[in-house]
Amino acid sequence: MIPDPSRMRDGLARMIAEAVDRIWGPEVLEDDQQAEVASSSNPEFGDLSCQVAMQLARKVRTGPVEVARRIVEELGPVPGVSSFTVDGPGFINITLSGSFLASYCHSLAVSGLGPHLPDLGAGRTALVEFVSSNPTGPLTVGHCRQAVLGDAISRLLGAMGWKVSREYYYNDGGRQMELLGRSLEVRYRGGEESDIPEGGYRGNYLSGWAEDLRSEYGDGLEWESDRDTFVSYAEKRAMDMIRSDLELLGIGYDRFFTESELIPEAVDRTIHMLKRTGTFGESLVYSDPGSSNKLWLRFTELGRPQDRVIRREDGSYTYRMPDIAYHVDKFRRGYDLLVDVFGSDHLDTSRDVVAALEAIFGADEVRRRLRVVIHQFVTLLCGGERIKMSTRSGEYVTLSRLVEDVGSADVTRYLFLTRRAEAHMDFDLDLARRESSENPVYYVQYAHARISGILRTAEDAGVNVPEEYDPRMEDILSGVHERELMRLLESIPVETAAAAESLEPHRLTEILASLATGFHRFYQHVRVVDGDRPFESSSRLMLCRACMRCIADLLGILGVNAPRRM
RNA sequence: GCGCCCGUAGCUCAGCUGGAUAGAGCAGCGGACUUCUAAUCCGCAGGCCACAGGUUCGAAUCCUGUCGGGCGUACCA
Missing domain, CATH: 3.40.50.620 (HUPs)
Structure with a gap:
């Protein structure tokens, strides 16, 4: 069986719940959720932790530390776990075994993140x-x-x-479309600005459409008799524009x-x-x-x-x-x-x-x-000025302008995804441009490119990741830096699943940033490819590859590219 | 007025179904390239988590109130 973080956590939670049942009886736990096993906040507290003891203390009339001790005693040894400790006010802290982590990372390196993501949808x-x-x-910054x-x-x-x-x-049939058609007609016949009806549209793009309309249909169209032509032509052009704006960001639909x-x-x-x-x-x-x-x-x-x-x-x-x-x-x-x-x-x-x-x-x-x-809404800051957006007045910053100014679809996408939906967002255009070389996106992409570089070096040196996991790798990866990186990788599938369940993609940017930091730090301390030590090289390469696959897969979920060179 | 969202480092924001010393990026200061990419790393500085109460063994996180900001409150979409 492939070692898997989600299954490991679920398994541990179940074992802890069963241990509680055996010690205090099945009525003590309210539900299985109570014995949940989650990531530890700090490496000194192990890899995983469970706080069930603190919740049970009152109910079983025993101090939380003692409750935790009895649970740990009842559990005995568990495959994949190297130790259980009781710390602080009553946490059960769990340290995963090197072999569990290393073989899991091997699976990541070979198969990527996909097989480790829980199948929440199950084909639904x-x-x-x-x-x-x-x-x-056109679509604006808000869109x-x-x-x-x-x-x-x-x-x-x-x-x-x-x-x-x-x-x-x-809505293709409402008053808005009528107004749009009417606004087009005013441009078509070269009418005055003041002819545009109340609530109509004043953007410059309409003049271009009017010209095209004239060259396609001549200049004999009249509002009274050709109303539908104006409206449907405007609709078509507007939708074309929207579709191409969205394409700039790599976004498409199954149905309009x-x-x-x-x-x-x-x-x-x-x-x-x-x-x-x-x-x-x-x-x-x-x-x-x-x-x-x-x-x-x-x-x-x-x-x-x-x-x-x-x-x-x-x-x-x-x-x-x-x-x-x-x-x-x-x-x-x-x-x-x-x-x-x-x-x-x-x-x-x-x-x-x-x-x-x-x-x-x-x-x-x-x-x-x-x-x-x-x-919540986006406020655009441009030259220190707040820009209020309104499609009708014709004063707005368009999506295409934004992508062009920021200079990259990847950066635009990523920056918008770093905040949770309910948070108000100030988008500083100057900053986005100016910082574009020290951007959080590039920070993450750079980690990916760096690993790609290592892979190229490894290939030249004849080092590669073996198809099958070799248990001896565990020893090579027992160093603090390797261990730290594996610990980080362990938490990724679970965190990704949590992001999906709460429909919060911004959490992936957090995961990616910590993953990139983890790798950059590792890189600083550990030499991966060493021609004189092929097995060591191969083991560490496996870890790098696992990291790279995770970064690429997570960036992929955000619709951001993972470049091999930068 | 009422409803919803927000208020965390100088700035932009994570952390919010309660947990162990509150985090990141940028900006500031000081270090590290004879190395698989320095778009990097390490260190320093920076916080009454808007305010006041409450619940709890434990609150940035939950409840109530106050003060700020956003959005809505259409026979517009």
């Missing part, structure tokens, strides 16, 4: 919706964060065994889903469902007292702050309604997991959508299958 399907910006102009976040979450789930699809949903694919059947059906689900015999949907055509949804009945109009006087829907119908559609399509990635400006709407879904499918079902990630 997930749909990740992100960006979903209406096609009215950039969401794009990178959604893509990284998708990759992360994919790495954990989920079958992931990415979807972009947009438009609102018109829903209307009218799906929306009507959804309204029907909501009508039937009212409590106290009262429908969730009710007509406006002043107009039979206008419909309200009784959100207050669902614990939301206020009722909302879902269908206007003229029969068109407000944005919440198709959004709910779209989510119903996604539920119906049978995905095991739905992930929505939204900016904080959509929080309120999202809550309403979730409330409506709970009314239709039941709260348990929704809680089990839908997870919403809300990220």
Whole structure:
């Protein structure tokens, strides 16, 4: 059996729980979680630790240190563990054996991180919706964060065994598109700035489209008769622009889903469902007292702050309604997991959508299958100035401009992923550019490139990593620096799984930084390739290769390249 | 006003389903290249974890309140 950190931890937790059962009886532990075995914070406390003794002390009326001692005594020797100690207020600290760590690292070196990541998805399907910006102009810095976040979450789930699809949903039939078409038409006929309607779009990109439109269709188009041409042309150009912006970051979708694919059947059906689900015999949907055509949804009945109009006087829907119908559609399509990635400006709407879904499918079902990630806004600092972004005014920093200014998709992606979604983010453009040689990304990539260099040197010297693990390697890797690096590698699969479970890709940047530091430190102290000592070289090379595979695999999950030379 | 998010080193941020001395990058200061890449490493300095209470054997982490900042509070999306 391949040595594996996750299995080792689970196994130890189970053994500890069983030991507790044998000593104090099965009713003492509330659940298996209580005996959880986690990474130790500090090497002097071993590799792993368990704090169950401190939690049990009161219940079994024994001091925590004594509780820990009895558990350790009951455990006896465990394969893969070199020692158990009781430290501090009652921690059970566990030191893994050199052979366990070395053979695990051999597996990493040969097969990479993949086989050691827990199969959380187990082939189940997930749909990740992100960006979903209406096609009215180029994507901005704000979308950039969401794009990178959604893509990284998708990759992360994919790495954990989920079958992931990415979807972009947009409204192609609403008032916004009408305004966009109208704004294009003004440019097309060479109208004045003041002709652009209230709420219309003023970006320069529209002039270019207008020119192209003229050369394609001539200059005889009229708003009254060719409305659809203007609108659909604008939509097409806008979506082309969005797609190519996303491509700059290496982001693609499995499907672009438009609102018109829903209307009218799906929306009507959804309204029907909501009508039937009212409590106290009262429908969730009710007509406006002043107009039979206008419909309200009784959100207050669902614990939301206020009722909302879902269908206007003229029969068109407000944005919440198709959004709910779209989510119903996604539920119906049978995905095991739905992930929505939204900016904080959509929080309120999202809550309403979730409330409506709970009314239709039941709260348990929704809680089990839908997870919403809300990220905070990005403030762009440029020349010490804060830039407020707005697509409509035409004043904004576009995603493509940003990627160009930062100078690299890798850097852009990585920098956006170093903060957790809920944290506000100041993105200092000057700093991103200026620091680009001493950037956290390059720090990590450099570790990868350095190891690649070692591998090249090793190849020239005829040193390689054997296909099969050789138990004698354990002795070579017993030095403090080797040991330290193996300890670090041991924690990676578990940490990665935790990042996936919480949908927090930023944790991978933390893992990568510590991995790179670990390697750089190791490199400083240990010579790997030594022509006179082939077995030593090969053993250490194995460790380097394990490290390199982990870095490459984790960077891959973030969508960042792992260069072999820098 | 109400709802959600945030407040940790000079700056940007990790750490938050409670645990053992609070971390990183940048900026500052001082060291280390005859070496598989110095885009590196080592050291120093820098903190009432916004504030006040509470729960606990134990709180940056959980609860309450206060003060700051962001977003939302549309028959726009």
